[in-house]
Amino acid sequence: MGILSPVVVVTTLSTILLSILWRATLDLPQESFLQCLLENSLRSHPISAAIYTPQSSSYSSVLESYIRNLRFNETSTPKPFLILTASHESHIQAAVLCAKKQDFQMKIRSGGHDYEGLSYVSSVPFFILDMFNLRSVDVDIGNETAWVQTGATLGEVYYRIAERSNIHGFPAGVCPTVGVGGHLSGAGYGNMMRKYGVSADNIIDAQFIDADGRLHDRKSMGEDLFWAIRGGGGASFGVILAYKIMLVRVPQKxxxxxxxxxxxxxxxxxxxxxxxxxxxxxxxxxxxxxxxxxxxxxxxxxxxxxxxxxxxxxxxxxxxxxxxxxxxxxxxxxxxxxETSWIRSVLFWANIPIETKIDVLLDRTPQTLxxxxxxxxxxxxxxxxxxxxxxxxxxxxxxxxxxxxxxxxxxxxxxxxxxxxxxxxxxxxxxxxxxxxxxxxxxxxxxxxxxxxxxxxxxxxxxVSKNPREAYLNYRDVDLGTSYNGKPVYSEGRVYGIRYFKGNFERLVQIKSKVDPSNFFRNEQSIPVLPHQENRDDQ
CATH class of the missing domain: 3.40.462.20 (Vanillyl-alcohol Oxidase; Chain A, domain 3)
Incomplete structure (x- = not known):
């Protein structure tokens, strides 16, 4: 047996000490979940630095840094027993596999702009998978595309495009601090939608982690699932790590x-x-x-x-x-x-003086909360x-x-x-x-x-529209109906699902039932599985 290097010894001791500290605030299933995360950590990308429990000194600041609706930042608001600020795909895979073992609810947060707080609040024991560290934006002007990780903000996407070109943009929202993950997966729109459609109309590939922790691209996930995560709400199906988007042409003025x-x-x-x-x-x-x-x-x-x-x-x-x-x-x-450039029109629409340096778009904090x-x-x-x-x-x-x-x-x-x-x-x-x-x-x-x-x-x-009275998914509204404890049955899910998706709801249910039959990926307004699937899972 070889001798551990000093770096490995220090890392191992640190993990043991952190584990002892964390366990002071966790019950037995949560402790088992934490131990599972540590055991599934890659040495090249240790997960320990990404874990925050209520005992961690930075827990509150990490939790609150991406709460964009103060209605869900009260002392009475339910809090996660753990926050995982993933910085590598292996952290997400570990979270999925370990949470599935314990049947813990996982909330996936990219920018925290979910209007009903469904990405960071639950009435049952839950943890947050926070995506903000995964926010690279790789622009390929030659092919007029970009790979965008879902922890990036729209402001970061616009800024990186403008760094490379003054005749390209992307048709998404007008609030720069909105996270890419929820916005694109819910078909976020902006002031170019009459020219180019909604954001999800301009997605051509994705990196996606399924309920078994497997990493997919468009080819391996198949066209049905790729269809679903472009406007159907990605958090119902898995964890979207990144989207490949088509850039659009904009005039210089x-x-x-x-x-x-x-x-x-x-x-x-x-x-x-x-x-x-x-x-x-x-x-x-x-x-x-x-x-x-x-x-x-x-x-x-x-x-x-x-x-x-x-x-x-x-x-x-x-x-x-x-x-x-x-x-x-x-x-x-x-x-x-x-009259201005497209990138400065983003400032105009965000109520930022247009003479402001455009690196203001890299600021991830809203002007007001x-x-x-x-x-x-x-x-x-x-x-x-x-x-x-x-x-x-x-x-x-x-x-x-x-x-x-x-x-x-x-x-x-x-x-x-x-x-x-x-x-x-x-x-x-x-x-x-x-x-x-x-x-x-x-x-x-x-x-x-x-x-x-x-x-x-x-x-x-x-x-307004009738039968159904239609609604837009990204303007999340729990008044339309919710599922019991965030684990929807078909009859509950159909109430809000038809209003968000109309005739597309049934296809989403079929896809959900196929790719996530145990309904691991769920929230209070997620896509349900088929009725016969519910009965099988309850047995």
Whole structure:
């Protein structure tokens, strides 16, 4: 038997000491899980440095560093018994194999922007697989592609693309701190979707670890599973380590604007024209409509403000020509337009001054953190003016909730609804995002703001899609239904699944039942297995 080197001796002793310290806070199954992780650690990539338990001095800071909804950062919020900050694929494989033995729930967190905290909160014993150390972005301009690890943020992706080219971009979200993993696997979208579709439409390969700890690419996983993890929510099927994305072409000069109108400035007329033209404009033009309640005067009277926020893939002269012909009522002028590069338009949309150095996109921390609630809807017919006026009245009564209307049409109407699990294509005029933010802590404040948001959502019922009332997966909303203890049965999963995926839900269930029959990868709104599979697993 050979003599251990000093490095190995130190590493072994450190692991033993750490194991003794960690065990002071763990029960027997959790201790067995920890021991399993250590036993499955590769000497070349030791797992011990990636493990945090409540006894670890950095546990709280690691846990809280990627909580993006303060509603789930209360003292009463359930906490994981362990956090694994994986830095190598072997750490993920060990986590899957060991957690499966103990039937522990594993929450997979990339950027922490899950609106309902489902990537880092559970009502049953759980641990977090935190992906933030796996965030490389390898851009290949020659082939117009990039391999992006799922712990990267959108800001990091955009920055790395811009480092290499001023005529390439990627059609994803407008918040730079959002994590790639959840965003792309849930079909995240941005202000180029009318030109290039959603992010998941532009994925061409993936690295994926399944329920047996095996590493796959597109070829070895097969086309069914590859289909599912592009919009079906990756955490239902396995751990996505990286995506290969297609870059898209952007002009050297793009134009943005933000024009605001209140009710006293005839906002109703502007909104009415917007809803009749926004989905029919050239696909290079995206105009979001944001609606919120503001003070009309110093006396505190309230009014509704309509903000028209745009990205146009072209110069301001061309944009003005289009707007004068297709949306003349807005009265857009040259002074309203901000011409810049595509990468600086990312700053504009993130409410960062466009003269700021673009390395601000490497900052992984949001500018502000609040408690929040989000909901979603889809609109298929214009809302009558009388309906708009009723909406304004209800918004003024409620005051807090906002709405963003995001127009469809263009490429979104051309891509088949079955191409990927994301089904919301032709026939939709726009998607609604409901937003409520608040700074107060505690359950009373949360219930108050949740109630206000639900009231506005309920009021909108006559104006939105029906049978089912459709919803968008990345605007996660547990009001639509949840599964028991995060281990969904088919009947529970179908309630929310049909609203997120429509006719694609059943195919997702079939794939889930095949690749993860024991339902190891699960959360409170994951894809369930087939009913006969549930019965077999319970025996």
């Amino acid at each position: 793009v134009t943005s604007f933000q024009v605001e109108k209140t009710l006293e400035e005839n906002a109703t007329d502007f909104v009415d024209q917007w809803q009749h033209v926004a989905d029919k404009l050239p696909e290079e033009l995206f105009i979001r409509l944001a609606l919120d309640v503001v003070n009309r005067s110093q006396s505190g009277e309230k009014t509704v403000r309509a903000s028209f926020i745009s990205l146009f893939l072209g110069d301001s002269d061309t944009l003005l020509s289009i707007m004068n012909e297709r949306f003349p009522k807005l009265g857009l002028s040259k002074s309203d337009c901000v 609040v408690s929040l609630k989000r909901k979603s809807d889809y609109v298929k017919e214009p809302i009558p003016k009388a309906g708009l006026e009723g909406i304004w009245k209800r918004m003024i009564e409620l005051q807090v909730p906002k709405m963003f209307f995001n127009p469809y049409g263009g490429k979104m109407a051309e891509i088949p609804s079955t191409k990927i699990p994301f089904p919301h294509r032709a026939g939709n005029l726009w998607k609604i995002q409901y937003l409520a933010n608040w700074n107060e802590s505690g359950i009373e404040a949360a219930n108050h703001h949740l109630g206000l948001t639900r009231k506005l959502y309920d009021y909108m019922t006559p104006f």
